[in-house]
Amino acid sequence: MAIITISREMGTGAYAIAKELAKKLKYTLVDRLKIEELAPAYGLTPEILERVDEKPPSYRTAEDRLQAAHLATMELILLDNARKGNVILYGRGAQDLIKGVTNVLKVRFIAPFEDRVEKFAEREWIDPDLARELIRKSDHQLGGFIHFYFDRDWNDPMAYDLILNTSKSSHSAMIESVIAASKDPRLKAGEGESMALLDDCILAKRVEAEILKSSLERRLRITAKDGVVTLSGHVQAEGQIEEAVRIAGSVSGVTDVDCDLDVVSYKPVKD
Incomplete structure (x- = not known):
């Protein structure tokens, strides 16, 4: 029941490796195509995905x-x-979404900038100067998304379990390396605890989505444990506390709401 997360720089060829890896392991690859396939069941359209996918909110x-x-x-x-x-969770800060889950192998694919430019230009049949521009923008957007949304340095090597330079190794060698790492007994040892933690993450995320749809300001921290949701942070009025508790309590799977919200209102200062 291992989970593999993949972080990648544009132009590394990571997607082809991920597809072959999923095939060999018989794992489900959750990439943009899979997300689009599942999105209607979650009330999302392709247009919505285009606006929000890997973009800082x-x-x-x-x-x-x-x-x-x-x-x-x-x-x-x-x-x-x-x-x-x-x-296999491909991109989208997946390793940060499931932070704390222990049966996760966090893999990152990198390559020198000019190697990525050459590979991307050849694959897409575009001018190298255009490839450079697109890769720079991609690095800026993806790195910015991780920094802004998860408060993490995208390039921090300590955030990953396995970093593979696609300009130095063959696809087959990298695939075998990931497969070997995914079978480490230590990943299996944490499965029970990890599943419980994922249940908590899922419930907290459901509550977060519903609160974001409301008129409440996003100054709330939402956590969940065994069906009990805890709301902390601050709101601007007493009525917003009641609204936050009501919304959280209405989400399926929530058994109780522990409210630790404070009211903080700001009034303009007159000269």
Whole structure:
């Protein structure tokens, strides 16, 4: 029931490796195509996915919060599949979504910038200068998404269990390396605890999505443990505490709501 997460730089060829890896392991590959296939069951359309997939959310306006709610709903697709096990989660900060889960192998694919440019330009039949521009933008967007949304340095080597340079090894060698690492007994040892933690993550994410759809400001921290959801942080009025508790309590699977919210209101200072 191992879970493999894949972080990748554009132009490394990681996607082809991920597909072959899933085939050899007989794992489900949760990539953009799989997400699009499952999205209608979660109330998401291809247009919504295009707006939110791997893009840092904003929370200033009601429309911003709705987009953030869509992102949270998309993340439920990743979490629900992680709960099933024997899965490869491709990109989208998956390793951060399931932080603390122990039966996870966190893999990252890298390569020198110019090697990536050459490989991407050849694959897409485009001018190398255009390939450079697209790869720079991709690195900036994906790295920014991880930094803004998960507060983590995308390039920190300590965040991964296995880092593979695709310019130095063959696909077959890298695939065999990941397969060998995925069979480490230590991954299996944490399965029971990991499944319980994933259940908690899924429930907290469901509550988060519903709260983001409301008029409440996103100043809440939401955690879950064995069906009990804890809300902490602050709101601007007493009525918002009642609303937050009501929304959380209405989510399927929530057995109780522990409220640790404070009211903090800001008034303009007159000269």
